[in-house]
Amino acid sequence: MKKGFSLILGALLLLAAAPWTLAQTAAINGAGASFPFPVYSQWAHKYHELSKIKINYQSIGSGGGIAQIKAKTVDFGGTDEPLKPEDLDKNGLIQFPTVMGGVVPVINVPGVKAGELKLDGPTLAAIFMGKISKWDDPAIKNLNPEAKLPAQAITVAHRTDGSGTTFIFTSYLATVSPEWKEKVGAGKAVKWPAPNSIGGKGNAGVAGQVKAVNGSIGYVEYAYALQNQIPHVSLKNQAGKFVQPDLDTTQAAAANADWSKAPKGFSLMLVNQPGEKSWPIVGATFIMFHKDQADAKKAKEVLKFFAWCYQHGGDMAKKLHYVPMPDNVVKLVEENWKEVKSGNAPVWP
DSSP, rough: HHHHHHHHHHHHHHHHHHHHHHHOOSOEEEEEEETHHHHHHHHHHHHHHHOOOEEEEEOOHHHHHHHHHHHHOEEEESSSSSHHHHHHHHEEEEEEEEEEEEEEEEEOOOOTTTTSSSOOOOHHHHHHHHHSOOOHHHHHHHHHHOOOOSOOOOOOEEEESSSSHHHHHHHHHHHHHHHHHHHHHOOOSSOOOOSSSEEESSHHHHHHHHHTTTTTEEEEHHHHHHTTTTBBOOETTTTHHHHHHSSSHHHHHHTTTTGGOOTTTOOOOOOOOOOOOOOOOOEEEEEESSSSSHHHHHHHHHHHHHHHHHOOOOHHHTTOOOOEHHHHHHHHHOOOOOOOEEETOOOOO
């Protein structure tokens, strides 16, 4: 009996002495942007297989991610609209980009397949303003003289939650349309002017609305268009070329980004980038993390996960048509992590 008790006690002591990484397998929680959810979920799944550390990420939108990290109800937050330096300082946060991706207009128009419909920026803005309300409008027909477009009302699908995808999309519309910039503007949430409109929560919600409603148009991160098999449009870029959204055109736009000149928090805009191959609606997605950490071991585990994503997650990201961050940016990010402390001691490396 004593021998059995000793074995049990010994096992308990070994478990108690085990590294935090092995003893706590479901302790890391994040929430925020739905834009990167497809790649975050794959990264988390693979990392759990390798390390036994479970990363829980809730796809609740950038607004929710910002609110939860500020309230310290999650270990890290996700956003596609980067916080401004003064907001980061006010809340004691650092912010760093993880991947870049394309936002694509998606449609449900009878007889029109993926990539067949051509649009330019001003026409797209006019559609989302409600100024162009039917698919056979002359402005659309002029860009698609050979297409058979129905005399059908256009239904605009948009996000109902505070959304970084909305921020990227409306930032693009504000760049290419002075009227949109003046009357609507750019942000996580805007007052959608089109009278015939419907809302959805998250990228998945908008994808679902477009898929269900005949004659609709919406905007989602490209992976959602692929996963839901929803036709996307071809867009005219800054160079005057009609391009399709894919990894090559997203990479072409991302290649023009000079991250060394980004302000604190890496808040760099990537919409309407130059280049003949560039997809015009591209953005980065960001992680927000508190500088002052109560649990040094847990904080380091969070950063170890993202360090692993940078080093080993590139191929998974590319398969989902996200663009990994360049090595020089990763070095800048990891240098930024040295600001994270527990007490007065740095958490990283």
